[in-house]
Amino acid sequence: MTATMTPYRPRQQAGRDSFAQLLHAEWTKFRTVSGWVIGMVVAALAMIALGLFPAGAADIACQSAGGPASHGKACVSPVPSGPAGEPVTDSFYLVGRPLTGNGSITVRLTSLTGKYPGGRASTPGGQPAMIHGLQPWSKAGLIIAASTKPGSAYAAVMVTGSNGVRMQYDYTHDIAGLRGAVSSASARWLRLTRSGPTITGYDSADGVHWTRIGAATVPGLTAAARAGLFVTSPLHSRITSDFGGSSGQIMPSVATGTFDHVALTGAWQNAAWTGRDVGGGGNYSEQLTGGKYRQAGDRFVVTGSGDIAPIPAGHEYPGPPTVTVEQHLIGAFAALIGVAIIAALFVTAEYRRGLIRLTLAASPRRGRVLAAKAIVAAAVTFVVGLAAAVIAVTAGVAIARSQGFVIYHVPALTVVRVVAGTAALLAVTAVLAVAVGVILRRSAVAVAVVIVAIVLPYILAVASILPAGVGEWLTRLTPAAAFAVQQSVPAYPQVTAIYTPANGYFPLAPWAGFAVLCGYAALAVGVAAVMLRRRDA
């Protein structure tokens, strides 16, 4: 008697090999290990807690003469914000007249000089000696502003200390004009014309041949604009690098501009020129007089101090205590360590228990196993990291505001980039850890490699005694470049400040820096794929 035996074939066989099944298998492995799930939650909580700590621990304290010490908002004088919402400095000396409609103003500048107390004191502890000289961004020129309220919209053409002629408008915009310094031998002619809300700036070396520098639309410009000659000069800062840090010495400065050949066309109100310090004026003293002008015919000698510029973020710049969005994401470093551990274990645990042989037997195409593991690790990390980043930023901003900090206003899209970029940074770290785990197979070494590769260069760049130039190269070439994605505030060439990684300014553009980390991760994944295929499990 014979019977035909039909071999048993499970019905789900078809489709078993699909990538979705593989992903599902890896996801099941991940979520059923309670240690990893708890680890992810701990990483997220650590990220939030650490991120909120600096804002919560800060104490803005001040003491008025004879009075009790106050804290927080009471100590922070209001900071003007520009048309885009960013904090700005807006103080200068203006010799102006109302401009009620369209019109133009032309002027010749024959000299720009300045001084500041930047020398050595003649007696120990005495007043520093006065130095005759300009700051790189001392400014003298023409301005048309919506009003004299600090932070109002404006457009201006100016001669600068060492940056030639510039047209600037609404604080953050800066266009270069003629190069070179101004002197009686090489005078500079400047012109601003207004047509409706549009202001155009021109410069000329001889008053005959004119070049258009640029045009700006100043939306807040109403009929009664303030316009005229202005002079301002920013703080002189001298930075000395110290043992393991740098400290700055900040001194006021004044600049004096000599204008003549003032010519007006259009709807200028028939009033006398009036001089005034706009925005509180500069820091004048007995040795550093300013905030004044002298007129002889159509020749004006104007002395002013201050600046019309955005305030850069960074702790080494004088001014109000500002906080940037990314300062609440410092906890990403703690999360990064947790992610590196879990993602490496996601691979190395299989090697330790021998599960990898089963995994590879079930799915012989080894590259796909690696891809599935990387995708699951990255996806879980991204979701958890995004949630933690959103909470840290939201709560951090609220805490910092209640403490009296000025939140550095940036466009909403920039905040999205910083938050999503931080989550993506953690996700790519997870991919790197998976790949390094496959290459090294030993969890301790893999975790150490990932953490050291990303965190150590950052520490060396930001918190070490290495010079700033080294820090810039480290944040260009190493995986730590990725933290550029967290930089929310732009570096302003038209404001002298310390734009170094230590101050939160990275040499690469946000996504370019992120791409560096992605490059390392891609390289590691490539090596891991080859090794996974070649080696026995």
Place this chain on the structure above:
Amino acid sequence: MSLAAGDALRAEWTKLRTSPGTIWLLAGVTVLTVALSTAAVAATSCPAGIACPADPTRLSLTGVEFGQAVVAVLAVLVISTEYSTGMIRVTLAAMPHRGAVLAAKAAVLTGAVLAAGAVAVLGSALAGRLILPGQGFTAARGFAPLSLADEATLRAVAGSDLYLALIALLSLGIAAIVRDSAASIGAVLGLLYLAPIIAHALLASPHWYNRIQRYAPMPAGLAIQSTAGLAHLPIGPWAGLGVLAGWAAAALLAASITLRLRDA
């Protein structure tokens, strides 16, 4: 008892010596420390005409910040490998006095790290001595070539070696408590590397900044490398190393207690 201690030492020494990764990790401590130190001094210059108030000794010992990670890996593996392979049960069956096992591990590890660390810090100091004068750190400008005859330099160099040994003990203690190698190394590197980052984020609150510089293991311990501007440091060189020693002692104490209380 003394015989037992000797046996424990010899057993741990044999394990460390014959474990395949040890020699590579010890070589890694030396090579990576000297490499980063050399790169740091080569990348720092003191151009003429500019005051360079840097600390050349500390700069030359920058590599310790890298080398300590390798030391931590070695120290973690000394104990976590025993847990992952189950060897710990054999070890503790053979030597039921668990405190003695931990002490023997600590002693053997300290010896190995001190030896590799000595080569690492001496190599780093030598690199500084040879390279720095060419970078503008000349005697004419007040920077004498690095020399161990100088008391402060000797303290920084020898202290950096001690620093590495203390990091090994701290890592050993943490790993004995945590047991899992990946979690242990993550905990150790987090404890070390997060402190300077958080301190930097707290520059605006000097109170907290100084606290971290004084009490966190890495910033406090590395104070031993300072040879200039000591009056401005949040914590003195030996006091700082003492703080790290306190961390290491606390970790080992907690480890010996948990080792005694828990099943292996």
